[in-house]
Amino acid sequence: xxxxxxxxxxxxxxxxxxxxxxxxxxxxxxxxxxxxxxxxxxxxxxxxxxxxxxxxxxxxxxxxxxxxxxxxxxxxxxxxxxxxxxxxxxxxxxxxxxxxxxxxxxxxxxxxxxxxxxxxxxxxxxxxxxxxxxxxxxxxxxxxxxxxxxxxxxxxxxxxxxxxxxxxxxxxxxxxxxxxxxxxxxxxxxxxxxxxxxxxxxxxxxxxxxxxxxxxxxxxxxxxxxxxxxxxxxxxxxxxxxxxxxxxxxxxxxxxxxxxxxxxxxxxxxxxxxxxxxxxxxxxxxxxxxxxxxxxxxxxxxxxxxxxxxxxxxxxxxx
Amino acid sequence: xxxxxxxxxxxxxxxxxxxxxxxxxxxxxxxxxxxxxxxxxxxxxxxxxxxxxxxxxxxxxxxxxxxxxxxxxxxxxxxxxxxxxxxxxxxxxxxxxxxxxxxxxxxxxxxxxxxxxxxxxxxxxxxxxxxxxxxxxxxxxxxxxxxxxxxxxxxxxxx
Numbered sequence: 001x002x003x004x005x006x007x008x009x010x011x012x013x014x015x016x017x018x019x020x021x022x023x024x025x026x027x028x029x030x031x032x033x034x035x036x037x038x039x040x041x042x043x044x045x046x047x048x049x050x051x052x053x054x055x056x057x058x059x060x061x062x063x064x065x066x067x068x069x070x071x072x073x074x075x076x077x078x079x080x081x082x083x084x085x086x087x088x089x090x091x092x093x094x095x096x097x098x099x100x101x102x103x104x105x106x107x108x109x110x111x112x113x114x115x116x117x118x119x120x121x122x123x124x125x126x127x128x129x130x131x132x133x134x135x136x137x138x139x140x141x142x143x144x145x146x147x148x149x150x151x152x153x154x155x156x157x158x159x160x161x162x163x164x165x166x167x168x169x170x171x172x173x174x175x176x177x178x179x180x181x182x183x184x185x186x187x188x189x190x191x192x193x194x195x196x197x198x199x200x201x202x203x204x205x206x207x208x209x210x211x212x213x214x215x216x217x218x219x220x221x222x223x224x225x226x227x228x229x230x231x232x233x234x235x236x237x238x239x240x241x242x243x244x245x246x247x248x249x250x251x252x253x254x255x256x257x258x259x260x261x262x263x264x265x266x267x268x269x270x271x272x273x274x275x276x277x278x279x280x281x282x283x284x285x286x287x288x289x290x291x292x293x294x295x296x297x298x299x300x301x302x303x304x305x306x307x308x309x310x311x312x313x314x315x316x317x318x319x
Numbered sequence: 320x321x322x323x324x325x326x327x328x329x330x331x332x333x334x335x336x337x338x339x340x341x342x343x344x345x346x347x348x349x350x351x352x353x354x355x356x357x358x359x360x361x362x363x364x365x366x367x368x369x370x371x372x373x374x375x376x377x378x379x380x381x382x383x384x385x386x387x388x389x390x391x392x393x394x395x396x397x398x399x400x401x402x403x404x405x406x407x408x409x410x411x412x413x414x415x416x417x418x419x420x421x422x423x424x425x426x427x428x429x430x431x432x433x434x435x436x437x438x439x440x441x442x443x444x445x446x447x448x449x450x451x452x453x454x455x456x457x458x459x460x461x462x463x464x465x466x467x468x469x470x471x472x473x474x475x476x477x478x
Contacts, residue, residue: 219380228383231374231477313385313477315371317364318444 047130049085050123056080056301057136059210060104067145071107071115073138080301083130088119092141102137103298104210109143116141122300124252133252133300213243214294216308220273221248227309232281237273240306242296249298257291260310278312287311341461348457355409356469359451362402363473370395370445371475375427385477387427387443395423395445403451411452411466421449429476442476 055075063070090096090106093113099106107115117139123130215224217239230236240254255268261276274292282288287309294304370391378386388394400418407414424433426444433439433446451469459465 217380218383222380225383228379229385229477230379231372231385234374236379308383315368315475316478317368318440318474318476 047085047121047123047132050083050130051085053080053082053084053122053301054078057104057138057299058302060107060139062107069110069143071109071117071139071141073117073140078301080295080303081124082133082301083123083125084120085123086118087121087135090114090116090119092116098135098137102135104136106137107139109141115139124300134297210244210298211246212296212299212302212304213246214304214306215241215243216290216292216306217241224306225308227287227311229311229313230278232278232312232314235275235277237275238290238292238308239273240292240294242294242298242304244296244298249296252295252297252300254295255293257293257305258289260288260290278310280312281314282312344457344460348455351409351457352453352455352467352469355406355451355453356471358406359403359449359453359469360471360473362406363399363447363449363471364475365402366395366397366399367445367447367473367475369398370425371443371477384428385443387425387445389427391427391445392423392425395425395447396421399423399447399449409453411454417449417451421447423447438474440474440476442478444474444476446472446474448472 054077056078058074058076061070061072061074063072088096088098092109092115094116095114096106096119098119099114102119106117109115117137120136120138121132122134122136124133125131213224217224218228218237220239222239224241228236240251242249242251251270253268253270254274256264256266256274260278262279263277265275266272276290278288288311289307289309291305291307294306295302296304371387373388373391373394375386375388378384396418399421400414403410403414403417410417422435424435424446426433426440426446429440429442429444431440431444433444435448436446449471451471452466453469455463455465455467458467
């Protein structure tokens with residue numbers, strides 16, 4: 001009887017058994033971790049026609065020689081790490097979709113027609129691809145005084161048309177009667193704006209370009225300063241500034257070239273200022289220069305440098 | 320030692336003891352007064368140092384020059400009262416009252432001239448002159464004034 005009972009209990013136990021769900025730690029640890037999800041690759045778009053810039057825009061140049069006025073662009077052979085592409089070639093007087101978008105503008109002939117030239121789009125290469133930063137217009141045009149008309153001087157007109165050197169004409173062109181006391185120069189559309197006629201050769205016109213000025217200010221809209229007295233241990237913000245014809249323009253980036261501060265917020269930045277703090281004291285009478293390298297949005301390839309002299313002071317008892 | 324010599328020594332001690340006590344009390348009171356004077360001077364020094372440790376940020380951004388904050392004198396007075404409160408038990412007036420009556424002048428720009436002291440400052444400066452009444456009970460026991468007045472001065476500038 002006991003034997004039968006034991007066999008029965010054993011059978012019930014075996015039949016009702018289920019597999020245990022116990023965790024086996026070693027099994028889990030031996031499994032390789034699943035790889036982290038990888039985002040879908042983003043297409044690295046390279047704008048067509050992009051090339052590495054080796055010649056950088058400097059200024060627009062307008063020069064006059066005899067009767068010819070030439071509109072050109074000066075460059076400097078310099079690589080600033082940017083890229084560019086041609087986005088439009090325009091002829092004299094033709095309009096472009098990029099008119100008004102170039103930071104240096106598009107000039108015009110004396111008759112008001114827009115200059116011929118080429119629009120370039122500048123890029124900087126970032127981790128996300130080529131980022132357009134600005135558009136520049138390289139002017140390439142010229143005009144020659146083709147004719148000079150005066151209501152009462154056919155001879156002068158003929159001389160100008162035949163010689164092509166109206167500025168050397170000996171006779172002033174007048175639009176007033178001969179009895180008028182003051183000669184009045186006139187110019188027709190299509191001809192250059194004739195200066196007062198004389199026998200002297202015309203001097204070349206100075207290049208006309210934007211005036212860039214850089215500096216450091218201690219407030220976002222404060223004046224640029226050559227020096228500043230700061231207290232030891234105080235956090236002071238320095239704002240690199242760029243001005244084009246004395247108008248403030250946004251900067252693209254800045255980088256600190258000197259590293260005297262004991263604590264700085266960053267070595268480089270863009271729209272954020274540099275926050276610096278001095279703990280050490282300089283020798284009496286010594287100031288520390290703080291030098292910045294600045295790139296502006298209007299001339300992203302032009303490297304600018306600004307400096308401010310810092311004098312660190314600390315409270316002290318006076319005897 | 321004879322019997323007469325011993326009586327003479329006792330008599331001498333009895334006569335000199337009051338004098339010794341007067342000298343002892345005077346020395347102790349002078350020492351205590353000197354300690355209070357040092358602490359009051361330190362309170363004034365720290366107050367003026369704190370006051371010149373603040374800078375007019377608008378002027379700094381405008382010209383880059385260090386100009387003291389407009390409330391430099393008030394800051395010095397406030398900190399002088401706070402620092403002096405640690406010595407309050409020895410003072411014959413409250414620290415607040417002493418600080419309120421102190422002559423504190425701020426010279427936010429330099430050079431400047433202090434008409435009270437006749438000193439010319441080459442840096443922005445805060446100057447403090449305070450009269451501090453100190454309790455001197457030891458002197459009172461010696462039939463001297465129970466309150467001794469100290470005049471302290473402190474001048475600080477950022478250098």
